Amino acid sequence: MDPNKVGEDRTSGDGDMASVMGFSGFGKKARTFDLDAIFEQTRRTAIERSQRALEERHMEEEGESSKSTKASVPTQKVKSAAASSRKQESSSDSGSDSDADSDSDSELIGPPLPGQYTAQGEEELVRRSGPASSTAHSDDDDNDDDEGQEDEDDNNPVKKIPDTHEITLQHGTKTVSALGLDPSGARLVTGGYDYDVRFWDFAGMDQALQAFRSLQPCECHQIKTLQYSVTGDVILVVSGNAQAKVLDRDGFNVMECVKGDQYIVDMANTKGHTAMLNSGCWHPKIKEEFMTCSNDGTVRTWDLQSEKKHKSVFKPRSFQGKKVIPTCCSYSRDGKLVAAGCQDGTIQIWDRNLSVHTKFHCKQAHIPGSETSCLSFSYDGMTLASRGGDDTLKLWDIRNFRKPVNVATGLTNYFSMTDCCFSPDDKLIVTGTSVKKEEGSGKLVFFDRASFQRVYEIEVTDASVVRCLWHPKLNQIMVGTGNGLAKVYYDPVKSHRGAKLCVVKSQRKEKQAETLTQDYIITPHALPMFREARQRSTRKQLEKDRLDPKKSHKPEPPVSGPGRGGRVASHGGTLSSFIVKNIALDKTDDSNPRDAILRHAKDASENPYWVAPAYTHTQPEPVFAEESEEDEEAEKEPEWKKRKI
Incomplete structure (x- = not known):
């Protein structure tokens, strides 16, 4: 047998087996990597x-004049050094696989160059490029101008x-006295003097701007405050x-x-308010706690879990120690302070955990007798704004609470x-x-x-502006007015979601009732x-259908006989039927009671049964006077002849 033929058969057999098993190249050599060379290259690149x-x-320290002359030499040196190092590495790594060298050259090894150095390098390239640099500088100037305008804005x-x-949003015809917007800005709730509370969903409304729910939670009482909790799952009314x-x-x-006992003198000893509420708000950090103030002279905090x-209880007092009615209340932004504006013009602030003595007490914040309508803390927590019933707006610094920082009148x-x-x-x-x-x-x-100057104003409507709310996430302003309107101000560019969601939806047409008629x-x-059938x-x-007993719901006839199917006959064996039969339906005429009694005389x-048998042996025989002839004649005389006795 020829050995060449045997070798050919073997190679063909190996190829067939490789194709059957799904792989090829039994005899190829695996790639090898020279790790020492890769590490050395990384080290040199980092040093460069x-x-x-x-x-x-x-060069930056020496100045721009010297920078332009000296920058070319070291960079050329660095470049030449880098090129020489690459040549050395390529010569040293000639034994390794060519694929591995190409992969290592394509990858950037080591930390990237900081942004400021790359920018400086680009500027040098622009300077060297000649006339093309003027257009780049003009573009940079335009960008700088735009940035300056943005900074001014x-x-x-x-x-x-x-x-x-x-x-x-048309709430009603009476004053919108309460506004509330949840933290996410998805739902608005309005309340008014018409006792109604309306719910508005921005994502669900269309251009018709209709509330999806209206209710009267407090029956015939005006709504004074509505506020969502921190999580937005419940509303305080x-x-x-x-x-x-x-x-x-x-x-x-x-x-x-719960309502308190109005006959207890010390309001701290009763479990709840005993007079009309004035205001309320949620704690900014604790989602279960809220606060209310009332005409009973107390500010109370409540827990949602214990009703x-x-x-x-916080009890505002004047400097003489007399009871004062709080008209508004508020938490600080961190929730550590409780503030109340009172009817005598004072503003009193307590530590939330110390309810006896005030931490800050301003004696003449507003005119006595004017109702302070709102207290609002700034977002940094250092400033308090108070809206007085004396037509003023005052700004207070918490750290120096004796006099206001700024005052606006009129x-x-x-x-x-x-x-x-x-x-x-x-x-x-x-x-x-x-x-x-x-x-x-x-x-x-x-x-x-800062300056407390009147910088801007918006004419809302021909009625009073009562409530205002500026939501930080939506960047939209909600306003409640005295003629039953709730307005939302927004900017398509600066605002987000909220009113922008509903104004783009076309008004839904009412669905017509469709009926199919068959000819x-x-x-x-x-x-x-x-x-x-005709x-x-x-x-x-x-x-x-009237003749059909089932369709006309014909009542069942009265049961005759002993009764069947759980029904008792009309004159059955029950007590009520016996009474009806024997007593209630007795037809004897009792119109003359004397005749009714003499019937049994x-x-x-x-047959005496009750009284007479007891006296038969002891009772004497009755002797009655006999009538004389004179009496008979006297009876025959007319009435006017009778002698009066």
């Missing part, structure tokens, strides 16, 4: 980059007010009664505070719940003004926090089996 960074740093807080667009309520997001009752009793206020709030960037303060009917327009006024085909000459009038059908005299 560090040298380059040091040289560029030295950032520094000017008035440019950030989102008032280019507005939508109007403060109305004109003595009991605050907590509703869930859909308006169902979660909790109702039977308040958590703690802001008419007719409502005990007129708001003031800070902008999301803490640079502006917003409040509303009140007007009498047909005497002007209510305005939303913006003050700069009646008359075929008089058809066979009986294919002939359709339509009959509804009157005949109703008459026929004969039987009683012949």
